[in-house]
Amino acid sequence: MNALDVTLWVVAPYVALTIFVLGHVWRYRYDKFGWTTRSSQMYESRLLRIGSPLFHFGILVVALGHVGGLVIPKSWTEAVGVSEHAYHLTAVVFGTVAGICTVGGLAILVYRRRTVGPVFTATTRNDKLMYALLALTIVLGLAATVVANIVGGGYDYRTTISPWFRSVFYLQPDGEPMAGAPILFKLHALSALVLFSVWPFTRLVHMLTAPVGYLTRPYIVYRSRDDQAGSRPPRRGWEPAGRP
C-alpha cells in the first residue's frame, strides 16, 4: 500500500464518516427548520408520480443490497447454506433491476427539474451539487456491477471490498484489499465518500428522519404548552424557577 492508498482507503473514510455524523448532529441542532424534503410536488406531479417512487423504492432496495453485501460476511451466508453462486445470482438480478429503477427514476427527476419552470427555479446550487454527486455515485455503482458481473464474468467483492468496509468500523482499517479492486468499484466508493461528506448539508438529511414511528404512534398528538417553553432552550442562568 502506498501513501495514496492509505489516504484514500484509510484516512478518507474516517474523514467522511466524521463529517457525516458530526454534520448531522450540528445540522440538527442548528437548523431544524431547514430539515425538510422541500418537496416540489405542488409545482408538478405528473412526472414526479412516476419518477419519485421509482427512484426511492429503487434506492431502498439498493441500500438493502449494500447492507447484505458489505455488512454481512461471506462466511455467514455460506454458513447458512447460501452458495456463492446463489448469492451472486440474486445479488446481480436484484441489484441490476433495482439499479435500473433507481437510475431511471433519477433520470426522470433530473429531467423534470431541468424542464419544469417552477421546479427549476426552486433548485438551489446546493441541490445541483447534491444531484451531481448522487447521480455520479449511482451511475458508477451500476456501471461497476454491470461491467464486473455481466461483461467481465463476475467479481467477488465480498472478499475484497466488504472486508475493507467492515475493517473501517472495527477501527482496524485495512486498505489493502481495496487497493486491488477494479477501478470502477474504487471510483464508486470514492464518490460515495464525497457524497457522505456533503450529505448532512443537503436536503438528503430527510432520509435520516424517515417517519417509521408513524406506524406505532397514536393518531392524535396532544402537546402541552409547557412541553417546550420557548423556541430555544433557556440559556444558562435563565432556567425558569421550580425546575430541578
Added chain:
Amino acid sequence: MRVMAQLAMVMNLDKCIGCHTCSVTCKQAWTNRAGTEYVWFNNVETRPGQGYPRTYEDQDKWKGGWELNRRGRLQLKAGGRLKKLLTIFANPLMPSIGDYYEPWTYDYDRLFSAPVTEDTPVARPRSLITGEPTKIKWSANWDDDLAGAPELAPADPVLRKVSDQVKLEFERTFMFYLPRICEHCLNPSCVASCPSGAMYKRSEDGIVLVDQDRCRGWRMCVTGCPYKKVYFNHRTGKAEKCTFCYPRVEVGIPTVCSETCVGRLRYIGLILYDADRVAEAASVRDEKALYEAQKSVMLDPHDPQVIAAARAAGIPEDWLEAARRSPIHKLIFDFGVALPLHPEYRTMPMVWYIPPLSPVVDVLRETGHDGERAGNLFGAIETLRIPIGYLAELFTAGDPEPVRAALRRLAAMRSFMRGINLGGERDESIPAAVGLKPEEIEEMYRLLAIAPYAERYVIPNAHAEEGARLEELATGCSLDYEGGPGMGGPFGEASGLPAPVAVENFHALKERQATDDLDRASELRGRVNLLNWDGKGAPDGLFPKRKDKS
C-alpha cells in the same frame, strides 16, 4: 371523563358582507411571506361556489377526513398508516398549485420606467412561481359574488349533492358568504395524517399547530384535512396553517380576523369537552347523527360534576369561569342556532356557523311578501327546498331539521324584536313557537345584533404563571420574513433557527421606528403590524410616521 378546554369560534353568516377584510388582515399578519403567497388561513367563499381550493369539498376526489371502515371503526379516508408511508414519495392526493391558483404580482416598475410613448404603459402580471409573465386565470375568490356562476357554480360539490334542478333555477338563486378558517377540530385528521408527528393539538386550549422544527414536508396533512386548511409553503417545504392567532389569544385578545371583522359576526369562547368520548362520537354510523353526537361530547360548564372533573384535570378557575360565560356555548346550546361545518367529515370541527336567514328573506321579498313577518318566514322555511337543502348539506350532513330549527329561531328573533321596536308590542306567541322564552330571545338578540365586544370575545388569559416566556413560544407558524433573522441561512432560504414571534415583532417594530423618512418607506416591506394590534387606534405602521410635530 377527561375534561379538556377548547377555544372555539362561531360566525353569524347573516352579517357577513363578503368584504374579505378578515382574509386580508390575516394575510397581512401571517402569510405575507414568500412561499405563502397562495396561502389564505382565512378565506371567504361565495356560496354556491367552488370554494378554495377548487372543489375541496369533493371528498370522493380529495379523500380528506375520516370514514368508517367495515367494522365501523374510524380510519383516514386517504388510507391507513402503511398506505401513507408507501405513497410518501409522491402523494397522489395532493392538490397542485393549479387547484389553488398561481400567485402573481404586477410589473409595476414598467409604469415608471417605460419610455414616453403615445400609449399608457401597462403593468403586466408576472407569476410569483416562475417569475415569467403570466395570464391570470383563477384566484382565491374568483367566483366572488357568483361571478361566472352559470359556468362555475354547477361544479360546487355541495350544490351537486342538493338537486339537479338547481341549474335550471339558477336565475332565482340565493347567495351568501362563508368565511372559513381552520376548524381546530376535536378529532383532527391533519394531525392523524402527519407521519412525523409534527402536528399537534395543544392540550390547554385545543389549538392545532404545526411544529415547524419537526415538519419534514411529507405533505400528508394537506391531504388529510378535508377543509384543505393546511397549506404547503413551497419555499420552505413546510406545512403551515391557521394558528388561531395564539400569541394574541394567549393574552386574551381575539384573533386578527375577528378583531377586524367589519360585520362583527365572529364570536370566540371556550368549550369544555370530554376527550375520552371524541372517537366514539366521531364514529356514529349515521352521518346525520354526527351533529348531535358532537354536541353530546361538549360538556355543560355549569354542571357541578363537570366542574369537579375539570378541576381534577387541572383546568384553572378563570378558565372555568370563562367557559361559563362562553358565547359559543350559549349559541350552540342555549339558543341552538349554531351548526358545525360539514360534520360528515368526522373531524369534529370547532368553528361553527349560524346559518343565514337572508336567502329565505330575499326570496320572500322578491315574491312581494313581508320578509319580517313571523308567519311568512316560518312558512318559507318549511317550503323553500333549495336554500334549506343547500344549508343542510353544509352544516348537518343533509338533515334539514336542525337547519330549519335554527332558521326558525332567527326568524322568530327578527319578527319578535321588530314588534317591540316598532310598536312596543310583545307578541309572546312568537318565542313560544320556537321553544324559547321572550327573555331568551332578547338575550339572543343582544348577543347577535348588539354584540358588545366583551360578550363576543370571552377569552381567558393563558396561565399567568407562564408569564413572559409564552411570547417566545414559536412552535406554530414561523414568522420569518425575507431578510429577517430566520431567512437565508447557509442551506438556502429559511434555513437556520426560526425567529421567535416576539423577536420578529421586535425586529419589525425596530425597523419601523428607525426609519425616519419616506424615501426608505419601501424598505419596510409594506408590513403593517396587525399581529400585536389590540383594536384600538390605528395599527402600528399603517400610516407613515409624522416627520416632526411642528
